[in-house]
Amino acid sequence: MKKIEIVIRPEKLESVRNALELAGCSGLMISEIEGHGKQKGVVQQWRGEKYKVELLPKIKIDVVVKDDDVSKLTRAIVDVACTGEIGDGKIFISPVEDAIRIRTKEKGDIAL
Numbered sequence: 001m002k003k004i005e006i007v008i009r010p011e012k013l014e015s016v017r018n019a020l021e022l023a024g025c026s027g028l029m030i031s032e033i034e035g036h037g038k039q040k041g042v043v044q045q046w047r048g049e050k051y052k053v054e055l056l057p058k059i060k061i062d063v064v065v066k067d068d069d070v071s072k073l074t075r076a077i078v079d080v081a082c083t084g085e086i087g088d089g090k091i092f093i094s095p096v097e098d099a100i101r102i103r104t105k106e107k108g109d110i111a112l
Contacts, residue, residue: 001096001109002070002079006061007033008089012081013059019076020061024069026112031063039086056087064096066109 008016012026020028034055040052063069065073082088101111 001064001099001112002067002098003091003094004063004065004070004073005094006063006077006081006089007035007058007091008061008077008081009083009087010059012089013061015080016061016077019080020063020073023076025063025065025073027063031060032064033058033060037046037087037090058089064099064112066112075095 006016010032017028017030035058036054036056041052041056043050043052045051063073070093074093077091098107099109099111100107104111
């Protein structure tokens with residue numbers, strides 16, 4: 001099993017959710033986060049004054065999937081989340097040792 005952590009622009013949430021559903025992802029967790037990448041925020045102007053916004057709003061989606069589904073899901077995410085601009089986001093993939101469905105006590109892939 002793998003955990004896929006997806007950090008995207010807030011406006012891409014619905015299209016990424018739809019892409020994950022169409023690709024066969026059965027469950028997900030969504031968090032609103034703030035952060036920055038290499039660009040260290042952006043400079044904006046409001047009423048003639050410039051100011052720097054260091055932490056930008058982002059959406060983080062966590063999914064745990066079978067190993068075989070990782071490439072299919074990551075392709076689907078990149079296809080819909082990519083604008084080609086700085087700040088499109090990142091995808092992090094990590095191994096998951098085990099999963100347990102609390103209600104039924106099922107373990108492993110079947111718990112997903």
